[in-house]
Amino acid sequence: MSARAQSSSACVDGVDPQLQLIWSAHGFGVLDPFRDGTFRVAVTAPATSGQQSEPTLADIQRQVDRVFPHRLPLRDATWLTVLRSGHRQLLDYRHGRVLFAGDAAHTHNPAGGQGMNIGLHDAFNLGWKLAAVVTGDAPERLLDIYHDERHPAAARVLAHTQRSMQLAHLRSPLSRVLRDQVVHHLPAALRRRLLEQVAGLDVDYAPAGGRPRPGPQPFRPERGSPTSRS
Numbered sequence: 001m002s003a004r005a006q007s008s009s010a011c012v013d014g015v016d017p018q019l020q021l022i023w024s025a026h027g028f029g030v031l032d033p034f035r036d037g038t039f040r041v042a043v044t045a046p047a048t049s050g051q052q053s054e055p056t057l058a059d060i061q062r063q064v065d066r067v068f069p070h071r072l073p074l075r076d077a078t079w080l081t082v083l084r085s086g087h088r089q090l091l092d093y094r095h096g097r098v099l100f101a102g103d104a105a106h107t108h109n110p111a112g113g114q115g116m117n118i119g120l121h122d123a124f125n126l127g128w129k130l131a132a133v134v135t136g137d138a139p140e141r142l143l144d145i146y147h148d149e150r151h152p153a154a155a156r157v158l159a160h161t162q163r164s165m166q167l168a169h170l171r172s173p174l175s176r177v178l179r180d181q182v183v184h185h186l187p188a189a190l191r192r193r194l195l196e197q198v199a200g201l202d203v204d205y206a207p208a209g210g211r212p213r214p215g216p217q218p219f220r221p222e223r224g225s226p227t228s229r230s
């Protein structure tokens, strides 16, 4: 599903500084308190709703009023933007001597807020491989493994965020009730797995699967074949 998200940093009057997430018939909304007393406010709207230019605070207020069940008066915005969801991923992260990372390699809708996170994973993964190849500690084919490891990781995020956006924009009231009930009663283990997915902690570069290995792993060139440590 194609969607847009309008986002703003603003003051919101009369609201507890607590994270609020809402799925409504009109889209998905997030109210995220910052330490300085302001909030990040983000609301989605189907791409079919039109607006092409950057939003005003009044535009965002209108969508906030539609999505949130209670009034959230916004004022003194310091930042306003619109994210147009383009679900795109390069087929190959390596084109000869050019290697792609971050948003240049993959973009997805804002559900989960993972864009920067997976871009940093790309950079870390690629950085040490480049260094190892440049210093002669690893063969050049190690760079191909960057694509092999990071492409599937981003592909999973794209698939998850696509599904999240579809869930956020369910049209039928019955489907929405079912969705809310299922989400409300998710077993703790499944909830934890979903959180690990969003945080990128489920990444596992082991060829045959196995236990997730978050964080740096020791690089062992003595094994005789290129391996990974991120």
Ligand SMILES: Cc1cc2nc3c(=O)[nH]c(=O)nc-3n(C[C@H](O)[C@H](O)[C@H](O)COP(=O)(O)OP(=O)(O)OC[C@H]3O[C@@H](n4cnc5c(N)ncnc54)[C@H](O)[C@@H]3O)c2cc1C
Pocket (backbone or CB within 6 Å): 007, 081, 083, 101, 102, 103, 104, 112, 113, 114, 115, 116, 117, 118, 119
């Ligand atoms: C409103 C909003 C909220 C977000 N919230 C989150 C979040 O909560 N969590 C999260 O993980 N992600 C979030 N993201 C996504 C995240 O910001 C991006 O995924 C991340 O910034 C991408 O980093 P990047 O370095 O790959 O690309 P960019 O940040 O786009 O950096 C690319 C840089 O290259 C420069 N550039 C482009 N072309 C050229 C050129 N020809 N020559 C020289 N320089 C050039 C650009 O000016 C830019 O500075 C959010 C994005 C938005 C818009």
